[in-house]
Amino acid sequence: MPGAIRILGLDPGLARMGWGVLALEGTRLSHIAHGVIATRTAAGLGMRLMALHSELSAVIALHRPAAIAVELAFVAKDPSAALKIGHARAVALLAAAQAGLEIAEYSPNHIKKSVVGAGHAGKEQVQFMVKRLLPACGVTQADAADALAAAITHAHLAGTRARMGVAS
Secondary structure, three states: OOOOEEEEEEEOOOOEEEEEEEEEEOOEEEEEEEEEEEOOOOOOHHHHHHHHHHHHHHHHHHHOOOEEEEEOOOOOOOHHHHHHHHHHHHHHHHHHHHOOOEEEEEOHHHHHHHHOOOOOOOHHHHHHHHHHHOOOOOOOOHHHHHHHHHHHHHHHHHHHHHHHHHHO
């Protein structure tokens, strides 16, 4: 796809960071790749963060996205979990900035509303709609589906911004 823009979506987590790459050409979305970067709890925090950075940087180098859409952290009760997600998000933002990517952040409710139509949709509904919108993706992991949903959200908003720019 020569005129396509690649978007990397991320569902940040310290134990499991979901990622997904899609291409946007006009209004057409195409699945490129997806996966989950996993770290072992037995490794120290520094080693886990380094592993996330290294693997995410490799994904960026391989797929060469123009933009990254990162899910914002939402943790209702557990401050420790919020801190771990914050560390993972920082690594993701650092890797994206080092690669010179456009960075966008979206709340989980915004992503769910964009992909499913309801801001409080469950993970199963998000995964179902991602498979519907990207039939070739075959995603089976919830973290990767959430990452693809973040990329889809950014693609929809990028398409809207482009149409608005042409109209003005």
